[in-house]
Amino acid sequence: MMDEQKNVALKKGYKLPLMEEFYTIQGEGFYSGNAAYFIRLGGCDVGCHWCDVKESWDAELHPLTKVEDIVARASAEAKLAVITGGEPLMYNLDYLTSELKKAGMQTNMETSGAYELSGDFDWICLSPKKAKLPTQSVYNAANELKVIIYNKHDFIFAEEQAAKVNKNALLLLQTEWGKRQEMMPLIIEYVKRNPQWKISLQTHKFLDIP
16 A cells, blocks of 8 residues: 555655755856756666766655655745756656746756656756657757767767757767867857857856856
């Protein structure tokens, strides 16, 4: 009976596997530099080999947490919530975003887009991965397309993804952190030749903050 109740709560999005939550400065993308409360959900099956939060992949490791508790802590500290993962769209985010908005918070999300869109978001950062491409619902809704550049082929992938997002989406290129010395000069030259793109930096890593 208890497992059944848990499954219902998870399916409806009343409880979510919370890996961690923290108040910090958004480090990358359009909202870089803004104070933000990060809500990191556990669970991801996309499997990026350069993922820097692989401990988020197994949802079973992270406790199912009441959305009301998450929202109470977030709204006590911040006006902007960033829902991330793992892959947050593995879950129904309707209730979480509804409660965050009731508490007066802006709702942003970082996603690979590999699952159908749920939730009411003010800003969606789509960072697609080759292993599991985004759904059309996320391509259509993305406010920002952020492509991680790990090797030269990723520039081709970036253009393929840019052709699929809506025409209003911002186009951002961001070097994979471990390859920044090698790839950043290429990104700079690429953006100079293709000014529809902008560079996104992981400023939180330069500032040494979470």
